Amino acid sequence: MRTVRLRAGLDRPLGVSDDRTIDARTACLVVVETDAGVRGVGEAVGPPSAVTERIVDERLAPRLAGADPLAVERQWRRLLTDDLYKERKGAVVAAVSGVDIALWDIAGRTRDEPVYRLLGGDTGGTGSLRAYASDLFWDDPERMADRAASYVEQGFTGVKCHLGRGLAADEARVAALRDAVGDAALMVDLNCGYDRAEARRVGQMLADYDVYWYEEPLAPHDVAGLADLARSLDVPLATGENEYTKWGFRDLFEAGAVDYAMPDAMRCGGLTEAKKICALAEAHGVTVTPHCFTTGVGLAATMHLAAATPAFEWLEFDVTDFPLFGSLLAEPLTVEDGRVTLPEAPGLGVDIDVPAVEEYRV
Ligand SMILES: [Mg+2]
Numbered sequence: 001m002r003t004v005r006l007r008a009g010l011d012r013p014l015g016v017s018d019d020r021t022i023d024a025r026t027a028c029l030v031v032v033e034t035d036a037g038v039r040g041v042g043e044a045v046g047p048p049s050a051v052t053e054r055i056v057d058e059r060l061a062p063r064l065a066g067a068d069p070l071a072v073e074r075q076w077r078r079l080l081t082d083d084l085y086k087e088r089k090g091a092v093v094a095a096v097s098g099v100d101i102a103l104w105d106i107a108g109r110t111r112d113e114p115v116y117r118l119l120g121g122d123t124g125g126t127g128s129l130r131a132y133a134s135d136l137f138w139d140d141p142e143r144m145a146d147r148a149a150s151y152v153e154q155g156f157t158g159v160k161c162h163l164g165r166g167l168a169a170d171e172a173r174v175a176a177l178r179d180a181v182g183d184a185a186l187m188v189d190l191n192c193g194y195d196r197a198e199a200r201r202v203g204q205m206l207a208d209y210d211v212y213w214y215e216e217p218l219a220p221h222d223v224a225g226l227a228d229l230a231r232s233l234d235v236p237l238a239t240g241e242n243e244y245t246k247w248g249f250r251d252l253f254e255a256g257a258v259d260y261a262m263p264d265a266m267r268c269g270g271l272t273e274a275k276k277i278c279a280l281a282e283a284h285g286v287t288v289t290p291h292c293f294t295t296g297v298g299l300a301a302t303m304h305l306a307a308a309t310p311a312f313e314w315l316e317f318d319v320t321d322f323p324l325f326g327s328l329l330a331e332p333l334t335v336e337d338g339r340v341t342l343p344e345a346p347g348l349g350v351d352i353d354v355p356a357v358e359e360y361r362v
Contacts, residue, residue, distance in 0.1 A: 001061040001099065004029040005049035005362040006295075008323045015138030017164020017193025026362075027295045027324050028052045029352075030098030034069050038109050041352060042101030043298040045266035047091035049362060055095040064099070070110060072103045076272045089244040093269055100270025101301045101348070108347030114304065115348055119275060121308025128339040129306055131317035132158030132187065134293060138165065141173045145180035151319060155337035158185035158212065158314060163202075164193030171205050178209045185212040185314075187238070192219045199229060207234035213260045213289075214238065226257035238262055241291035245269045249277045253284040260313070264291035265305050266298045278309040289314045296329040299340075300348040303333070307342055315340060327356045 028049035133151035199217035220242040238260035292302040326332035343349025
């Protein structure tokens with residue numbers, strides 16, 4: 001078991017709430033090899049990749065040495081339960097997510113089935129999943145509107161933007177975007193940028209523009225505040241990319257704090273845990289739109305989860321110029337008319353393009 005740490009500088013920095021910008025993106029793949037010579041790849045999202053590497057090397061790899069890789073549930077418990085009382089959220093859960101996804105890749109390759117079939121899914125005959133364009137980062141209203149219109153022209157029926165720099169500045173952009181995308185769904189992501197009062201004022205404004213969902217207006221700690229917004233605003237609330245495990249999502253669902261749940265399979269506990277979170281969502285009448293803003297490995301894992309989830313609605317598809325998204329794969333997952341074809345090859349159904357990986361290796 002080992003990690004592959006990657007980093008790519010961005011030509012065009014990505015702006016989010018609170019004047020924050022992202023000028024480089026990183027990724028951490030987890031590779032697991034079995035005694036039988038089957039190799040699986042997963043991905044861990046969240047902590048700095050050096051932290052994930054250390055957790056994988058020192059804590060997770062020794063625990064799985066000699067273990068049955070196909071007993072995924074048992075290995076998940078072996079990796080997490082002993083530590084869970086002191087590692088309930090954060091870096092260890094993210095690292096385990098990467099290992100868990102690699103184990104599912106191994107299971108699929110061993111059984112000669114795509115992972116979504118092992119999870120009990122199908123594609124309803126279409127062979128593809130509907131995607132929204134993610135994301136439109138902070139810029140002038142006109143430039144954001146032009147970019148949004150180009151995504152709709154490409155066939156996307158949903159576009160997500162990043163706001164969160166004050167009511168007036170946000171409204172100028174939402175108005176321009178609504179004009180630009182016409183009837184397409186418009187999602188707004190705040191990246192935890194507001195306090196309760198500001199989140200309420202902005203949420204009321206968003207409802208006037210028929211915004212599809214209002215994502216992470218508040219810090220993930222404020223479950224009561226999210227629940228209050230969900231009850232009182234007309235715009236539906238989305239959150240969950242910063243939540244971990246079924247126990248964390250149970251608290252969100254029981255509080256009524258979310259309409260669109262966004263578990264990130266690379267972070268919340270892997271495919272094993274994400275599948276359970278999706279079932280919990282279904283039981284609470286919550287729609288699932290998995291969070292996925294990372295490499296093509298993570299996208300493939302998310303697609304298998306989505307295809308096996310009755311409560312699934314939208315696939316997040318990265319339309320920024322992120323070199324690790326497509327070029328990392330021997331055959332990139334591409335979007336056509338707003339839909340992404342589900343990989344049908346065994347396992348996750350994606351193979352790493354080794355020269356491309358070496359180019360971005362840390
Ligand atoms: Mg988000």
